[in-house]
Amino acid sequence: MFLLILVVVCYTICSLSDKYAVSTAKFNGDELGFLMAAATAVFMACCLPFLDRTITFSWQSFAAIGLLCLSKILEFKLSAIILDEISAFELKAWLGITLFMSYATDIFLGEKPSIFKFLFIVLTVAGLVFIAKSGRTDSGNINYRRIVVPLVFYLLARYGYGIVVRAAEKYIFSTMALFFALILMAIILLPRAKPLEIFKKNQKGAWVVVLTKIPNVAGLLAENAVIAVSLASASFIQPMILCSLFVIALIRKEPITKLRFIGSVICMAGIIGFQIC
Numbered sequence: 001m002f003l004l005i006l007v008v009v010c011y012t013i014c015s016l017s018d019k020y021a022v023s024t025a026k027f028n029g030d031e032l033g034f035l036m037a038a039a040t041a042v043f044m045a046c047c048l049p050f051l052d053r054t055i056t057f058s059w060q061s062f063a064a065i066g067l068l069c070l071s072k073i074l075e076f077k078l079s080a081i082i083l084d085e086i087s088a089f090e091l092k093a094w095l096g097i098t099l100f101m102s103y104a105t106d107i108f109l110g111e112k113p114s115i116f117k118f119l120f121i122v123l124t125v126a127g128l129v130f131i132a133k134s135g136r137t138d139s140g141n142i143n144y145r146r147i148v149v150p151l152v153f154y155l156l157a158r159y160g161y162g163i164v165v166r167a168a169e170k171y172i173f174s175t176m177a178l179f180f181a182l183i184l185m186a187i188i189l190l191p192r193a194k195p196l197e198i199f200k201k202n203q204k205g206a207w208v209v210v211l212t213k214i215p216n217v218a219g220l221l222a223e224n225a226v227i228a229v230s231l232a233s234a235s236f237i238q239p240m241i242l243c244s245l246f247v248i249a250l251i252r253k254e255p256i257t258k259l260r261f262i263g264s265v266i267c268m269a270g271i272i273g274f275q276i277c
Contacts, residue, residue: 003222004233004275008240010219012248015241017212025205027198033076034186034193035206039213040220041182044175047217054173061177064168067160068181073188074157078150085147093132094151095238096125098159102231105163111230117277121232124239124270130263131242162231165224174224236271243268 021027027035055061082091099121107113165174199206227234246264249256 003226004237004240007219007222007226007237008244010215010222011237012241012244013215014212014219015245017209021205021209025202025209027202027205027209029076029080030189030192031194031198031201032209033073034189034195035198035209036076036213036216037072037182037186037189038195039210040216041179041186043214043217044179044182044220047221048175048179051175051221052173053176055176056171058171060168060171064164064172064177065180065184067164068177069184069188071157071161071164072181072185074153078154078157081150082147082154090132091154092238092242093125093128094155095158095235096128097155098235099125099232099239101159102162102235106230106232109166109231114277117232117274120270120273120277122270123273124236124267127263127265127267127270128239128242130259130266132263134257134260134263159235162227162234165227166231169228174228175221178220178224233275236274239267240271243271 018032021032021035079091103117103121165177168174168177223234223237226237243264246256246260
């Protein structure tokens with residue numbers, strides 16, 4: 001549970017940083033993706049001497065690196081397309097599908113099924129639906145036919161990240177796989193991102209994004225540790241981030257709709273219930 005909370009704290013900081021990068025610093029997806037990958041890889045390199053650096057020179061290791069890189073790139077590219085049609089809240093709600101997929105995978109891997117855990121997943125998803133409705137401004141104009149394919153692959157990318165980490169653990173330590181995947185991602189995005197122009201465009205914004213990748217490293221390491229124990233627990237990270245943003249909004253006394261309030265409370269009840277089962 002401690003690791004899960006650590007991940008949520010770190011990723012909440014990164015979520016606020018990403019929001020700043022897009023809305024204030026005006027970075028596009030390629031620029032933000034490059035800064036994320038390159039900065040995270042640099043800071044992660046500082047941690048490698050203190051971590052397990054197990055890696056076998058096998059096709060499984062190289063496949064894991066490539067698939068993790070693909071997962072991260074798809075996440076950035078497809079979310080930009082999807083968010084043109086739906087709100088960020090609604091996208092998080094769709095991620096509720098991965099809760100069921102991840103829990104089913106845990107059962108397949110040997111975890112004893114629990115009706116109570118299943119019901120708490122249902123409760124969490126119900127809360128996400130309420131939160132999604134609170135973030136919807138003009139549902140009548142949503143073109144789901146345009147985003148159905150990107151949405152499916154986005155969900156598969158998020159779910160597939162955990163699957164790859166678990167499947168490759170016999171061949172390459174998760175941190176090493178992610179480290180090389182981030183380097184590969186930075187190289188792929190380099191021609192389109194043009195890093196020198198990023199700093200000319202907004203030097204302050206670039207440094208804000210870069211420095212907030214320090215907690216991102218801590219979050220990634222903790223997330224991989226959670227995945228090693230339970231894919232379902234790891235899939236609760238995004239709903240927990242929504243709840244943490246809700247708490248921050250309460251502290252800041254920001255206006256909160258009734259649907260978002262109800263949805264956040266229900267979501268938190270589901271998360272807590274699942275963890276204590």
